[in-house]
Amino acid sequence: MDAVFKALADASRRKLLDALHINNGQTLGELCKHLTMTRQAVGKHLALLEAANLVVIVWQGREKLHYLNPTPIHEISERWIGKYERHRLQALADLKKRLEEKP
Amino acid sequence: MSTPSKFVYVTYIRTTPAKLWQALKEPEFTRQYFFSTWQDCEWKVGAAWKIVTPDGGVADSGEVLEIEPERRLVLKWRSEHRPEAHAEGYSRMTYDIEQEGNDVKFTVTHEIDVPESKLIKGVSGGWPMILSSLKSLLETGEALDVTKD
Structure with a gap:
């Protein structure tokens, strides 16, 4: 449960969850459009959300899609x-x- | 962008794949965590499947597409009690069960090739309640009140 609160205690990560709530199943590239930061930084935020089980990864062919959980x-x-x-x-x-x- | 509707929910449960599999199929379990309903099905590929409500009505129906005991179940799933959702036709619902250390990773994927699906929107609210209650039932022996009626 600590991981969930830690993951939620950041405005950028909540914004990513909001973006997935509106349109579920997005790639890293699509999610980068919602934030003004580097692709690498967005990737790190997503990894934290994934570790907290708030984001689930689904591979569709070679595309890595992110789903809100x-x-x-x-x-x-x-x-x-x-x-x-x-x-x-x-x-x-x-x-x-x-x-x-x-x- | 017009995309199919889909959600993927994951929960980690302190149980075994065998116990989870039993809880997913047996009426005495589903009645506790799946809004008092049970499933009428022979649990083999091609078998008809339906969710039966306490008053004997059918909430959803379909067919078993894939079944791999204690590992995976794929159902063809259509709403029978909500006309708007029923009109969208069949969706696809998948249970995936994976052992991860002392826990079982349980994934529910529900999808339909319809943008802005009413069916997916409808069930997306119910699944987190069902998953929490199922987790509670398996870990403590008691389902949550919210899913008992």
């Missing part, structure tokens, strides 16, 4: 939307912790 953001919202069911959520969190601790 909102699943991690949804998981963050679930975390706090459920806040008011504290008791039940605590039980679930404990269960998850117990299950994942097993070797």
